Amino acid sequence: MQSYRRQYADHMRKNKSMSTLILVFHPHLQNGSRVNARLIAELKAQGEEDITIRDEYAEYPNFAVNVDHEHELLEAADSVILQFPFYWYSSPALLKEWEDRVITAGWAYGGSYALRGKELKLVVTTGSGAAKYQKDGEYGRTMDELLSPFEVVAYKVGMEYAKPFLVQGTATITDDALDQAAADYVSAILD
Amino acid sequence: MQSYRRQYADHMRKNKSMSTLILVFHPHLQNGSRVNARLIAELKAQGEEDITIRDEYAEYPNFAVNVDHEHELLEAADSVILQFPFYWYSSPALLKEWEDRVITAGWAYGGSYALRGKELKLVVTTGSGAAKYQKDGEYGRTMDELLSPFEVVAYKVGMEYAKPFLVQGTATITDDALDQAAADYVSAILD
Structure with a gap:
């Protein structure tokens, strides 16, 4: 089943020339992260050519986001994945700064819509279990x-x-469970 | 009516020795803000002694939050107000960095609860009207x-x-309408 889904995904991706941009916002992706680092490693092991993975905290340790470069990366992508550990029930601060800086009027909205039609998918890891995040x-x-x-x-x-x-x-x-999560993550990205 | 409410609020505040800390997170509070700047000016005109107002973007233009100092300010306050313009349906990035840095384990949760029992009130300005922020x-x-x-x-x-x-x-x-909002804001803070 997994194999068939993978073949189908490959087929769809080739036909659509889908390119995926994964922006990871984790302050300690290289030195501390267990789960996010594993997910990324599992995906990289697939060797997919049309996936770009960026460690945004490594790129911008002082929050000085390069807006023009981020625009270029986004314009080249069909699917944009924002990946982060849940910090205080939201993203780490750099992703918010990225939003505040990169999603500009006249480019992404208000006359011109550079991101229109692209997919936005969040990948979020939470320390607490799913049972806590329910109405009851x-x-x-x-x-x-x-x-x-x-x-x-x-x-x-x-x-x-x-x-x-x-x-x-x-x-x-x-x-x-992490092995399974990593396999599910790869499927979620590639399918 | 306003006068009576104000007198009652003064009475309650004296009896309870309430101190209020207002942390404003607006990148352009001094040079560009119309609404937030006006709200703050209106409140300052009241001359209340037990209200501390901080322009956090002016304090931390490079996001280098002074955690110890923020802890001291929070510990001295009975009521904490986080005030900000809505940026992408959330706070500007510095407030998120403030949360990520200041709300530490062993101080605010996980053994010690320095903020327990204090009031948290958000003051939020949104460019779009209220009608857009409805289920329908x-x-x-x-x-x-x-x-x-x-x-x-x-x-x-x-x-x-x-x-x-x-x-x-x-x-x-x-x-x-801004005059009215400023008056309502002062009542919301003082009452």
């Missing part, structure tokens, strides 16, 4: 609600907001 | 949903999450 769970709010600011951004710039890919309970995830 | 409005999401990450932060650290004070439609707000 400890936090009383769902992931859908907590991520809603990104959904409205997608609407505003004309992107297609895909179902987020979540890995939850990372604080206590077992090696086996 | 253009954005399809309510302010309550979009601000939900802050609500869960308050829960996590044991703060009392007050009803946010909103000024909406600031892109086209009239001088008269």
Whole structure:
């Protein structure tokens, strides 16, 4: 099944010449991350040519986002993935700065729509388990609600907001569960 | 009526020795802001002694938040107000960095709860009018949903999450409506 899905995905990608841009916002992707680093490593092992993966905190340790370069990368992509660990029920700060700087009037909205029709997919890891993020769970709010600011951004710039890919309970995830999450992540990106 | 409410608020504040910390996160509070600058000016004109107002972007233009100093300010406050213009349906990036840096384990949660019992109130200005932020409005999401990450932060650290004070439609707000918003803001802070 996995094999068939993969073949089909390859077929679709070739026909559509899909290119995927993965922007990872994790302050410690190279030195500390267990889950996000593993997901990225698993994807890189696939050797897909039309996937670009960027460690944005490594690129911009002082938050000085290069807007023109980010625009070029986004314009070249068909699918944009924003990947991050949940920090205070939202993204780490650099992704917010990236939004504030990169999604400019006259380029992404307000006359010109450079991102229109592209897919936006979030990949989010949360330390707490999924059970806490329910209406009747400890936090009383769902992931859908907590991520809603990104959904409205997608609407505003004309992107297609895909179902987020979540890995939850990372604080206590077992090696086996992480293996499975990494395989699911690769499928979610490639399919 | 306003006068009576004000007297009562003064009475309550004296009895409870309430001190309020207002952290404003606006990249252009001094040079560009119309609405937030006006709200702050109106409040300062009241001359209340137990209100501290901080322009956080002026304090930390390079995002280098002084965690110890922020801890001291928060510890001295009974009520904490986070005030900001809505940027991409959330706070400007510096407030997120402030959250990521300042709300530390062992101080605000996880053993010690320095913020427990304090009030957390958001003051948010939005360029678009309130009608867009409805389930059946253009954005399809309510302010309550979009601000939900802050609500869960308050829960996590044991703060009392007050009803946010909103000024909406600031892109086209009239001088008269801004006068009224400023008066309402002062009441919302002092009462």
